[in-house]
Amino acid sequence: MDNFDYTTFLREKKFPLIWCAGCGHGIIMKAILRAVGRVGWDQNDTVMVSGIGCSSRMPGYVDMNTLHTTHGRAIPFATGVKMANPDLHVIVITGDGDATAIGGNHFIHAARRNIDLTVVLLNNTIYGMTGGQVSPTTPRGKKASTASFGNVEAPFNISGLAQAAGASFVARGTAYGAVQLSKYIEKGLLKKGLSVIEAMSPCPTVFGRRNKMKSPVEMYDELRDQSVPVKKAATMSEVELEDKIVTGVLTDVDKPEYTAEYAKLIAKLGGSA
């Protein structure tokens, strides 16, 4: 990457990171910070809001207005921040369990409402912080501390969920393809409306270890091998796409954004904020 100075956006005093060796979250954090740097947001006007879990520890390391909330509730807190002060840029950091299990209701309603938040969802297909329990995105058959014999449930397609619920921007990237991921995040930051960037992140410690993935390197190789650009995916069958990760911008549409619509209502009623 060019001459981007990460230290502007980092609270280096809080290092070392809580994340394990081989975890993709640090790579994704850098991808986010590069994107924020490129769009030129002032850290004083940017708020990073998270829930609970490994990914949600990110705001602690980021030098912005940071809010580490309750499990699954980052989006509601972020909604309040954005409504009270629509001039603030609001980024939500969440995980697969945080956003689609306990926080699933908030996730779909934020998409429906199309409020101007950028949700970066770090999907490591497991509950990492609590010790490797099965999550809503754990693939069928994979082992977890609460699925010793292999997961018998079907996983969510998180990006598909966001698209169906009405998000105006949805993209999927991986910690392997960090440069592309950062570009998707940049587009999401600039989008007026609810943006969801699903970032696949390997968890060697509690997912890889249980699922016979010998090393973090092997997990990153697998991410690379599973990734299929969205254009190529369009030419492939459903069977061919099984176990694949479709990457790229999946949805990018313009539709009414919530805080802008609310500002119009205030203006119509003659109120002044």
Added chain:
Amino acid sequence: MPVTKRNPRVRVMTGNEACAEAALAAGLKFFGGYPITPSSEIAEELSTKLPASGGKFIQMEDEIAAMGSVIGASLAGAKSMTATSGPGFSLKQENIGYACLTEVPCVIVNVMRGGPSTGLPTMPQQSDVMQARWGTHGDHPIIVLVPQSVAETVELTIRAFHLTEKYRIPVILLMDETVGHISEKITLPDPAEVKIYERQKPTVSPDEYLPYKHTESDIPEMASFGTGYRFHVTGLCHDQTGFPTNDPVEIEKQMLRINRKLERYRDDIIEVETAGDADAEIGVFAYGSTARSAKRAMLMAQEKGIKVSFLRPRTMWPFPDREVLAMGEAVKKIVVPEMNLGQVAHEIEWAVRGKAEVVKVNKINGEPISPIEILAAIEKAVQ
């Protein structure tokens, strides 16, 4: 008949409507809610009146989200509120605890209906008194105000904002269904004359700012997001910097400080009404709409020659234990009518330390307690 000009602030309205009006007068800028009987009129009123005054209203996807949005808005600098009832109050407890630990000012209205569970959506009870104090997990400070009428709902709604902004402690306005739905003539306050405390903004530069500093007052200065003070807020136990800590010394300092605020400022927070005979042998302690039946019962007893004293908390928590003890030392028995199975009576038994006998008058069938029922208890108590 000459037509006299009506004072537009003299109105007949319900407690719920009055709560919404008073919140606006107090400077409410954000309301996040979710429909639930018997509190919904508060949200309905504010959904039209907040945007008209430049504020923001949002109906969230559930009660948990509503409470989260209120905390987020308050951190962005807006005076914030939500309103709910029984089951919704249960759902809000998770994030109420967050507001307690992170000291984010906010007002939570709970219009009590019958419980547990779906219970009696359109009928009154006062069975959330203990939940209001201890509904969220962990030792935490909280302030709970209990209005008895529409007029007092106006006063205490404004006071709720005053106290939460001043002490950075969430305030619960604990109405009951009767207060929420009764229609009474009131005079609304002139917003220009409503003076409430505004949260203390930082007096130091961003470099020197510690969001949870141990100050002489025990109340840290509070910056808003977007004002150049880039601080961290977490529901984890934290030190003065706001970042998580596992240091037992730092944890204890913060936990004792946030809880100490209640006791230290109790005399400013606690308000009670006293009435009746100074030389009474029977005391009556009642709150919310039940207090109005209780006061009537006191007058009826006095007409029969029974001397009765009366104590009514406007602040339920922190509990007015010294005021209750004073009553316990003056009378032989304290009659405690409440629309639950004795939640506050037990607190009174603790507060009077055996100095007086506590006589419970309880009802949980969805009907209010009548003056006759309380009078009967008073008459029995003097025998």
